[in-house]
Amino acid sequence: xxxxxAAVALVWPVVASADELRLLTWGGYAPDExxxxxxxxxxxxxxxxxxxxxDMISKLRATGGAGFDLAQPSQDRITSAxxxxxxxxxxxxxxxxxxxxxxxxxxxxxKNTAIGDEVFGVPHIWGTxxxxxxxxxxxxxxxxxxxxxxxxxxxxxxxxxxxILIGMAFAMGENPFEAYADVPRYxxxxxxxxxxxxxxxxxxxxxxxxxxxxxxxxxxGEVVAAExxxxxxxxxxxxxxxISFVAPASGALGWIDTFALPRRGKNEEAAYxxxxxxxxxxxxxxxxxxxxxxxASKGAEAFVDERLKANYQASFDQxxxxxxxxxxxxxxxxxxxxxxILDRVQAAR
Amino acid sequence: MRADGPRLATWLLxxxxxxxxxxxxxxxxxxxxxxxxxxxxxxxQYQTSAVHYLAFFxxxxxxxxxxxxxxxxxxxxxxxxxxAFPVAWYIAKMVRGRVRSLLFLACLVPFWVSELxxxxxxxxxxxxxxxxxxxxxxSGLASGPVEMLYNDVAVMVGLVYASMLFMVVPLVTxxxxxxxxLIEAAYDLGGNAWSVLREIVIPFAMPGIVSGCIVVFMLSLxxxxxxxxxxxxxxxxxxxxxxxxxxVRFNWEQxxxxxxxxxxxxxxxxxxxLKLTRQSFTEVMR
Numbered sequence: 353x354x355x356x357x358a359a360v361a362l363v364w365p366v367v368a369s370a371d372e373l374r375l376l377t378w379g380g381y382a383p384d385e386x387x388x389x390x391x392x393x394x395x396x397x398x399x400x401x402x403x404x405x406x407d408m409i410s411k412l413r414a415t416g417g418a419g420f421d422l423a424q425p426s427q428d429r430i431t432s433a434x435x436x437x438x439x440x441x442x443x444x445x446x447x448x449x450x451x452x453x454x455x456x457x458x459x460x461x462x463k464n465t466a467i468g469d470e471v472f473g474v475p476h477i478w479g480t481x482x483x484x485x486x487x488x489x490x491x492x493x494x495x496x497x498x499x500x501x502x503x504x505x506x507x508x509x510x511x512x513x514x515x516i517l518i519g520m521a522f523a524m525g526e527n528p529f530e531a532y533a534d535v536p537r538y539x540x541x542x543x544x545x546x547x548x549x550x551x552x553x554x555x556x557x558x559x560x561x562x563x564x565x566x567x568x569x570x571x572x573g574e575v576v577a578a579e580x581x582x583x584x585x586x587x588x589x590x591x592x593x594x595i596s597f598v599a600p601a602s603g604a605l606g607w608i609d610t611f612a613l614p615r616r617g618k619n620e621e622a623a624y625x626x627x628x629x630x631x632x633x634x635x636x637x638x639x640x641x642x643x644x645x646x647x648a649s650k651g652a653e654a655f656v657d658e659r660l661k662a663n664y665q666a667s668f669d670q671x672x673x674x675x676x677x678x679x680x681x682x683x684x685x686x687x688x689x690x691x692x693i694l695d696r697v698q699a700a701r
Numbered sequence: 702m703r704a705d706g707p708r709l710a711t712w713l714l715x716x717x718x719x720x721x722x723x724x725x726x727x728x729x730x731x732x733x734x735x736x737x738x739x740x741x742x743x744x745x746q747y748q749t750s751a752v753h754y755l756a757f758f759x760x761x762x763x764x765x766x767x768x769x770x771x772x773x774x775x776x777x778x779x780x781x782x783x784x785a786f787p788v789a790w791y792i793a794k795m796v797r798g799r800v801r802s803l804l805f806l807a808c809l810v811p812f813w814v815s816e817l818x819x820x821x822x823x824x825x826x827x828x829x830x831x832x833x834x835x836x837x838x839x840s841g842l843a844s845g846p847v848e849m850l851y852n853d854v855a856v857m858v859g860l861v862y863a864s865m866l867f868m869v870v871p872l873v874t875x876x877x878x879x880x881x882x883l884i885e886a887a888y889d890l891g892g893n894a895w896s897v898l899r900e901i902v903i904p905f906a907m908p909g910i911v912s913g914c915i916v917v918f919m920l921s922l923x924x925x926x927x928x929x930x931x932x933x934x935x936x937x938x939x940x941x942x943x944x945x946x947x948x949v950r951f952n953w954e955q956x957x958x959x960x961x962x963x964x965x966x967x968x969x970x971x972x973x974x975l976k977l978t979r980q981s982f983t984e985v986m987r
Contacts (some may be wrong), residue, residue, distance in 0.1 A: 437951075557851070557933070558851050691945075701935065
């Protein structure tokens with residue numbers, strides 16, 4: 353009788369106090385200096401949990417949308433997760449200082465994260481996936497399919513996730529985003545991509561899964577061409593000038609990370625305050641410095657340092673920017689197809 | 702009143718352990734079993750089905766991955782036993798006092814850092830630009846960089862290294878209780894080193910060997926970090942499949958089915974092992 357309440361108290365989840373913001377986000381999106389400045393201005397303590405798209409959905413699904421007050425999934429992953437698991441609540445746009453956000457991005461995210469009349473996302477940071485390439489092979493690696501080219505045996509790395517499938521499909525002359533609505537067509541396309549990736553396997557040194565792994569492989573020179581994020585490529589470039597980020601000829605893959613409210617979050621007010629705080633141009637520039645990616649905040653570029661701008665311009669000329677393929681929302685069910693293909697590639701010898 | 706006293710005390714003492722067992726082990730497993738038996742029919746709609754278990758047997762990939770994991774784990778267990786037995790013998794029989802504590806400590810020290818750090822240590826040693834490759838080139842034994850990471854041998858090295866302690870400890874405990882006069886008597890009766898080992902030492906140490914093997918086998922089978930980090934593109938470990946289904950694919954139902962299958966099949970393998978070596982579980986766990 354005595355033991356039971358004690359055990360229950362142990363198991364009971366810690367109740368969030370009113371002046372706490374539990375933030376589920378990506379590495380670099382909530383740097384210490386910004387967290388401290390926010391705490392000073394509002395008195396709200398920020399508890400940061402680092403995550404990625406799949407992990408965010410898994411965590412929120414496990415609790416039915418509890419445990420966090422604000423999450424930052426990519427915009428293309430919101431509607432399917434919401435329909436399937438009901439983990440978010442709609443954004444109240446009256447509480448957001450919309451004048452701080454670039455209009456075109458705000459409109460695009462509103463459209464891409466809407467279910468009926470309800471909108472679930474506000475844009476925050478955007479960036480691209482493309483190729484991280486060593487100068488020694490830069491002449492030969494200009495598109496996704498070049499990763500599978502001859503003479504690169506054991507010198508290539510990519511992540512066994514969606515981007516490599518989508519990128520390969522584009523480089524093979526297909527348009528996977530158009531095929532999103534047509535499941536059989538998408539499946540055929542992915543089968544073909546799967547075959548390419550199986551044939552490509554001798555080129556692969558190791559599949560990377562975290563950013564550190566990629567950086568290790570590329571900066572040691574063991575891998576000379578890899579799939580990666582632009583920010584990762586630029587970070588490597590600052591350390592080793594021979595490495596750079598290249599936008600693939602068939603188009604870099606563009607993503608936008610958003611703010612979304614977990615359905616059973618406790619401190620909604622703090623979440624809105626954080627959104628409005630970090631979208632101020634000078635704060636947004638601080639986050640850009642730590643994350644390496646640009647934000648949807650209006651006027652933040654003015655505060656971003658010159659080196660990052662130079663890196664960005666070296667990777668993207670105007671044509672490459674126009675050629676960025678922005679991820680549309682993923683319909684539920686497609687990821688099961690992709691999963692099967694990835695499993696098969698992984699198992700092939 | 703007085704008769705109730707001891708019984709109440711027993712329950713109070715058992716209470717925390719029982720609560721732990723029920724709340725944190727039995728209930729989650731029951732829940733996992735229930736999750737594994739449902740099929741996602743639509744958004745938020747479920748029906749009962751064994752389809753996820755069927756997938757394991759019909760999709761060769763999953764079945765092969767499990768077999769590979771089991772075979773590699775058995776091999777790792779065997780190698781660990783072969784390497785740990787002389788070490789345990791030396792600690793239990795050949796040395797006394799301070800040296801003995803020091804040797805035990807030497808076995809224990811690697812476990813003061815986390816498994817992740819130990820695995821990264823192996824990666825630093827074995828990778829193409831790593832320590833071993835560098836040494837080989839410096840000493841002229843190799844003309845170019847040597848890649849020793851990302852293959853099955855690297856996985857095996859990592860597994861054996863990670864589970865050495867769990868074999869050494871039960872072996873030392875049982876060998877310690879072996880009376881030296883028995884060995885002496887065997888030699889007096891004309892035995893040689895080999896026959897003494899086969900007829901006296903191994904039969905005596907059998908409970909320790911089996912309990913060590915069970916622990917090491919289960920640890921290897923359930924290991925996630927070592928095969929994934931050291932195995933590279935062909936690692937194919939069953940726990941990796943479970944992780945992928947749960948976290949990457951959001952397919953909890955399939956992941957749960959794999960989890961249940963891992964539990965059942967590994968128990969089956971242990972049971973078979975006990976039958977083959979004619980050991981009883983209660984004897985081994987004593």
